[in-house]
Amino acid sequence: MPDLLMEGISKTYPNGVKALVDVNFEAKNGEIHGLLGENGAGKTTLMNVLYGTITKDAGTIYLNGKRVEIGSPSDALKLGVGMVHQHFMLIPAFTVAENVAAMESSAKDVTKKLDLNKVKEKIRSISQISGLEVDPDALVENLAVGQQQRVDIIKLLYRGANLLLLDEPTSVLNPLEIHHFFDVLRRFKQENKTVIFITHKLEEILEVCDRVTVLRKGRVVGTLDTKGVSIRELAVMMIGAGSEALLEYSAPSRQPEESSAALRVDNVVVLDWRGVKKVDGVSFEIHSGEIFGIAGVEGNGQAELVRAIAGIDLISEGRLYLDGKELKNSRKIVIKSGVGYIPDDRLKWGLCGNFSVAENMILGVDVESRFNTRFYLNYRPIKKMARELIARFKIVTPNENVPVKSLSGGNQQKVITAREISKEPRIIIAHEPTHGLDISATRYIHNLLLELRNQGKAVLLVSSDTDEILKLSDRIAVMSRGKIVGISRREEVNMERLGLMMGGVRATAE
Ligand SMILES: Nc1ncnc2c1ncn2[C@@H]1O[C@H](COP(=O)(O)OP(=O)(O)OP(=O)(O)O)[C@@H](O)[C@H]1O
Numbered sequence: 001m002p003d004l005l006m007e008g009i010s011k012t013y014p015n016g017v018k019a020l021v022d023v024n025f026e027a028k029n030g031e032i033h034g035l036l037g038e039n040g041a042g043k044t045t046l047m048n049v050l051y052g053t054i055t056k057d058a059g060t061i062y063l064n065g066k067r068v069e070i071g072s073p074s075d076a077l078k079l080g081v082g083m084v085h086q087h088f089m090l091i092p093a094f095t096v097a098e099n100v101a102a103m104e105s106s107a108k109d110v111t112k113k114l115d116l117n118k119v120k121e122k123i124r125s126i127s128q129i130s131g132l133e134v135d136p137d138a139l140v141e142n143l144a145v146g147q148q149q150r151v152d153i154i155k156l157l158y159r160g161a162n163l164l165l166l167d168e169p170t171s172v173l174n175p176l177e178i179h180h181f182f183d184v185l186r187r188f189k190q191e192n193k194t195v196i197f198i199t200h201k202l203e204e205i206l207e208v209c210d211r212v213t214v215l216r217k218g219r220v221v222g223t224l225d226t227k228g229v230s231i232r233e234l235a236v237m238m239i240g241a242g243s244e245a246l247l248e249y250s251a252p253s254r255q256p257e258e259s260s261a262a263l264r265v266d267n268v269v270v271l272d273w274r275g276v277k278k279v280d281g282v283s284f285e286i287h288s289g290e291i292f293g294i295a296g297v298e299g300n301g302q303a304e305l306v307r308a309i310a311g312i313d314l315i316s317e318g319r320l321y322l323d324g325k326e327l328k329n330s331r332k333i334v335i336k337s338g339v340g341y342i343p344d345d346r347l348k349w350g351l352c353g354n355f356s357v358a359e360n361m362i363l364g365v366d367v368e369s370r371f372n373t374r375f376y377l378n379y380r381p382i383k384k385m386a387r388e389l390i391a392r393f394k395i396v397t398p399n400e401n402v403p404v405k406s407l408s409g410g411n412q413q414k415v416i417t418a419r420e421i422s423k424e425p426r427i428i429i430a431h432e433p434t435h436g437l438d439i440s441a442t443r444y445i446h447n448l449l450l451e452l453r454n455q456g457k458a459v460l461l462v463s464s465d466t467d468e469i470l471k472l473s474d475r476i477a478v479m480s481r482g483k484i485v486g487i488s489r490r491e492e493v494n495m496e497r498l499g500l501m502m503g504g505v506r507a508t509a510e
């Protein structure tokens, strides 16, 4: 019997969605096992069943030959099963050590000095063995995302987890961090720990996994050894015939219209709450009919820049111009001026989780009279529009009335994109627009952005995915430590040069 066996697992959500249908899944100790499937295939659901955050309707779980009942994460942890979710479970105002300690004891005694010193010592030893380096005294809120992820994993190792369920861990990491992260996974393997690794990047599966299981619409398509398998074969398993065309494509770049700039960013400075310059005098122009890409390792000021242009973060110096006229630094005015905004953090800036899909589709549009009578929202046209968008964007949802938080990650992203595009914006800001999307949805969004460009709209694409930037952008800027270190036409750059610039090496020729 394999070391982990999930047999006949089925799960239908209360809204009738059959997320898992008679799934058999197994993993061996000391293996890295990939879990692959399109958005909504059931990957997260399967892992949540194993971690005890979701109750299954049917099926049995065996660990090391013994049948187990996992009714909660604390049951799971007792059995050595730990899960890292896409959203980390950390307390920002606590230090690393306090966060780790908080998982074991009640919050009030985590500050006891004696306990904490022991905790720190153990964290250091875990760091050393696993390669997950963090400072136990650092405040979690001051850590970059990649480091927060380390803390989340350390928390599980501290509790003795030896079966680690990692849900899209690489989606928040930059290429260098991913490289290091894979080394950590290989060390786990040497210690005979088991890793189940969810990702949408097929090349990552081939690079680090021993085996891979593919899910499609809640059913297992198969489990394979990754040796000798190609990316194409994986894509076909995941999506079916015709998927090859999704893998290889690149759109020719385009000379923008020789008009004046649609959006001009002039010497913009954005400070964080401590007064530190996050965006340090950034200037560029985007023309109609152009995709202007900003590449860079996450955390170099792109997020603040994007939010400032969208009217969320405060601009402390500098100005924005839309078609030559000053654009005020106010969210309301930015929306009214026809600037579409696809945010990177869907649940924080883009969606209201408890609201329905239909309601989410009119967020920011609701000033319009067609949805608004004097005192209440007119639901009929809202629902009608929602149904149209669901069909046009192929959003997987039972209907427009379910809460948006019950959609899979990729489908939530589609709801935002559909809404922003449906506003027929003059300019569209797309920040990590394909984060967490499977390859068909990614292709769909890419085509959409290209189509908008061809219609003469100005597109600002900000992405930490260098492939995406190189595929779509007509001009590419690289941001490092709050500054733009170079702007080039796409033909003039390649991966290597972009990588150097992302590390802060200033481009010589422009
Ligand atoms: N809490 C929930 N309530 C109702 N339906 C849900 C809930 N969570 C997920 N679903 C549905 O179950 C199906 C499987 O979702 P799941 O999140 O497991 O997919 P996934 O493979 O992880 O997708 P993604 O790659 O987008 O993260 C989807 O159709 C989703 O809409």
Ligand SMILES: [Mg+2]
Pocket: 043, 044, 045, 167, 408, 409
């Ligand atoms: Mg998921």
